Amino acid sequence: MKEHKITGLSCGHCALKLQDQIQQLPGGEETQVQFNSSKIILDEEVDMDAVRSILASEKVRLEADGKPKGPNWLMIFLYVSAASFIAALTAEWYTEQPALPIVFYGIATILSGYPTFMKGLRNLTKLKFDINTLMTVALTGAVAIGEWREAALVAILFGINELLESYGMEKARRSMETLLEVAPKEAVLLKDGKTEIISIEELNVDDIVLVKTGQKIPSDGVVVHGKSSVNEAAITGESLPVEKESGEPVFGGSINNEGVLHVKVTKTYKQSALSKILALVQEAQESKTPTELFINRFANYYTPAIMIISALVMLVPPLLFNEAWGEWFYQGLAVLIVGCPCALILSSPIAILSGITVNARNGILIKGGAYLEQLSKIEVIAFDKTGTLTLGEPHVVADASFHPDFYKVAYAIEKSSSHPLAKAVIKRCEELGTEEVEVDEIKTVSGQGITAIVEGSTYRLGNEKIIGETEPDEESAKVIEQYKQEGNTIVLVAKDREILGIFAIADEIRKESANIIRDLHRNGIKETVMLTGDHPLVAEKVAKKTGVSAFFGGILPEEKVKKVRELKEKHKVAMIGDGINDAPALATADLGIAMGKGTDSAIETADIVLMQDHLGKLPDAVEVSRKVNTVIKWNIGLSLGLKMFALLLTIPGWLTLWIAILSDMGATILVTLISLTVLLHNRKK
Template sequence: MKEYQVKGLTCAHCTQELQDEIQKLEHGSDAILSYNTGKLRVNPNVSMSDVSSVLKSEGAYIDAHAAHAAHEHHHHDHDEEGHAHSHDHSGNSNTKLLLILAAVLFGITILLDGKVPTSAAIIMYLISMAISGYPTFLKGIKNLFRFKFNIDTLMTIALIGAIGIGEWKEATLVALLFGLNELLEGLGMEKARKSMETLLQVAPKEATVISDGVETVVPIASLNIGDIVLVRSGEKIPSDGIVTEGKSSVNEAAITGESLPVEKSVNEPVFGGSINNEGVLRIKIEKAYQDSSLAKILHLVEEAQETKTPTELFINRFSKYYTPAIIVVSILVFLLPPLFFGGEWSKWLYQGLAVLIVGCPCSLILSSPIAIVSGITRNARNGILVKGGVFLEQLGKIDTLAFDKTGTLTKGEPHVEVVKSYDEKTFLEVAYAVEKSSSHPLAKAVMKFLQEKEIVAGDPDDIETVSGRGIQAKVNGQLYYLGNEKSMEHVQIPDEIRQDINTLKEAGLTLVLIANQTDILGMFGIADEIRDESRAVIQSLHEIGIKHTVMLTGDHQKTAEKVAKAVGVTEYFGNLLPEDKVAKVKELVSKGKVAMIGDGINDAPALASADLGIAMGKGTDSAIETADIVLMQDHLGKLPEAILIAKKVNRVIKFNITFSLALKLAALLLTIPGWLTLWIAILSDMGATIFVTLVSLTVLIQKKQ
């Protein structure tokens, strides 16, 4: 599929119609034209001259600057974007100037009413009408001949009718207000798009590569894996990599949404797009830019805008029937009173024309897209990637959250929770000597504890790992054993120590025991450390309306119970294999709207089985690719806010639809006593359009923390 930037899309309804027309072209059946992003994706075999003709019929066109930029390297993008934006901006300025000119002319004509000949006033009204509404009339007249009834056709019929019955003043006011409505509608979407573009501009453009001591500035696209780049203070890190030299704090807000700087030193990973705050870093590039975290984020965010939610699809279907239905109603309003109730033809023609204007579905179609783009943008600013409007809508509806335990509610890193010592000095020194050379996760947890206690010991004389039996080592000529309970079979364990072992096991701890040839010297009770924020997050989720929080884990039931109590979930299940997690998620889905949150490769099937899959950003690529929503932070802290944003978007969309329909219904009811005027009709539509746009943009407002 080829991608083009389209300018001049005035409304969501017209965009939908243009997409339908392009899909009728040869090879065009899978074409997608998005009002939200202004992007057209088509099969490369489609004739672009035919596409341009279709777009031209609605006053839209392919932006040559953006099309050219798509074929250039990244370092040209910035300039080309600048041209495109200035072009678009000047288009808006011209429209504003013409509307102001038309409004001034209209005002002068009203002031001169009765002081100049009627023919002169009519000419002035016509000029004002033409200046403010000529694109609408041209499109409307073309559509009339094609029997295609959209907003432009309805407006054109209404204006021709108003002129036909001599309502010059009202016809001009309708043209002016409609022109203003179109402009404001475009500006509303532009505001949401601009907010998104600001987000997308965090991408770095260039990198300073060091090769044989020589510094070369290269475009980001030409970076290779293994290149060493130099990043000075204030510069953006060009792509994901590892620090090879230097120490600094880095702002990762573009990736994780976290504003606090993160300290980085040698051998630590860094993300492309994050900013080096101070000092100079040398970084070895580990991913080409297009595979980096930032590039994936930007790609996902752009794609997210182009998916349509069930609500949007419903509104599009509804408007296809709504507009023709309104035409039928307007004909009945015009014909029935004069034919059967002795009404005046001119009065009821006027009422019928006003009903036509009420038939404009703009505000209804605009109820959803601006709110959705705003919601996706707001979440992306917080480091939460929602892969489409449909998932944002779902997030606002979930009532059950299923969590994986390890790495999600816990840190996924073992730590020493309890120490039982029966010969403290020997026990701790032997533990240090035996564990310091081991890379086992439990050994690392023990070493971290010993280092905090400032225990130091020499190397063992001899060390041997016995499969399934732990470690045997000689320290200062004495033989010691380190391992689990099974590796202590050579020792007669006294009752009080046996009781300690059972107590720690019941508490869900993993045991590391140390003994000599006759006695147990002590033991470490090790657990996966619970994340600091887990309890507060679960509590917040319950407060914002999540009824059911469930923890799923492969760990044994005792460990599951311990973590579940500590974090406050409503239900927990232990001893689950990956396929058991899937079965459990499916069972939950049968009872409610379920989101599953995980970070490991074994979570991917469960994420895919839930109504909504949410992955932790520093988890595996597999979980991130399977998930519908990605939390780019390595914690759950931003999850409640993401759900609140989704709930707000859903509320805004519901409100917008209700408000639009209520205003239209109120305007239609005014026809019963014959009170509906052309300007009330256009104001009802315009008021609704402006209002739903402003309400949708409130989603972008972020309270300062």
């Protein structure tokens, strides 16, 4: 299958029709015409000349054909048609001869309505009923009964309507394309002391690339030389730069702010986080939401139903109530125009595309419109604790020293260890400016800690088991019990029977967690639940500080799944985790949300991926999803409401062709403008 960019596609219904026609060709069975991204995916065996011919029937072409874009003929024809219409009105005012106005009205009708008329005529021969079919019947009928002015006005307004549809969709597409342009095109390869500019597709793992100030890092890698701040907004949505130096990982697509970096490539571009992000965003454009699928199914029955209603309006009053044939034939034509489902079909795609774009700018990857719609319905969010509400990094929350050598000994022993708890102790000792001394001998005691000889004396460091049968003194016992009641992990240092001091260590709660939970509740989330394998006392402590509605501690991965299922019985539930350990719970929830700052596992596991290393943008994502859902409901209500109002005018016989087209056009304008307001979300922040 090969992807081709197409131009001129401004109608969702037309995209479906083109897809159906191309799928009838030999080798075209798997063809996809993607309206939102303006692309077509074809099997390489399909006859491209036949494809071009089918596309041309809707004035669509392959961008790769290299034809110049040229002037916008529809706009030019509309200008000329409008001038002709004004000339016809002027002629009617100054002359009683009908021929001249009819000529001008005819010019306006032909220029504006010819493309629609020809499409509709082809559809009628195949008994296919769509927007063009309805308009063709209406224009033909208006001319047949001598309503030249009405025919011309309908043709012009319908042309303007098509132009507005095209503008709205192109605006949303351009916004998405701007987002996709973050991908770098070239890299400066550093080899044997020389530089060479190559395409990013030619990069291999372990290549060294040179990244100067203002340049994009071509692929995921690690800094091997240099120091700089890097703008990672394209990946994580974070506006603040991140400091990078030797040994630090970097993302492809991020921008070097100052200095020169030498980066060792760790992934080819196709394997990089940026490449996967862009692929996911592009795929997300074309996924259909349940609402969109319903609208498309509804439109299939709606158009034939409108034709039946139109026929009844034309026939029933004259046959049963002896009304004038001409008057009700005219009313029936107006009903056909009211029935155009343009606005209804546009109710969803522009809003969905805008919502996915806004979230992607914020570093939130939503893998499809269906997940965006699902997010707007979420009532309960379940959180994993470690790495989600907390940093996932132990740190010293309290310490008690009973001897002057406590910190010195702890620092000396832990410096030789890579254990996460050791790192927490080292960090605390460095904060205090602790003196460095050498360790003479060190031995690990499994499940207990470490014994070591420091400056000729033997010390023990670890949990309570490290002191064996030794009973801690009253003061030490009181501190140990207090730290444990607070849900902390205990690390103590002892010499013989004397406890020198105690560290209380816990997973550090993210500074933003409490604000995020509060904002989520403010945005309509009914309940927030924390699920963790940590001790219930630890869970309780984190729950109190973050403000979650409920918590469950000491539960295994399979028990998390059970809890999620229980929550699903009453509510729509989203689960947030790291995308690896929480995969079963993520899959069980109505919506799985992973956070992992671009890790492969996070991108592949969940329905939504938070590319930042925190939850900061989550309330925004919920807000955007709810705005999109509200916009779609308004759009559907407005498009159907205006049509119902116009149809009710048939009862007293007040419906005219120009009122009918204005009702459809007005609905299209409102639907387009309301949908595009989603793109303004970030600007209001």
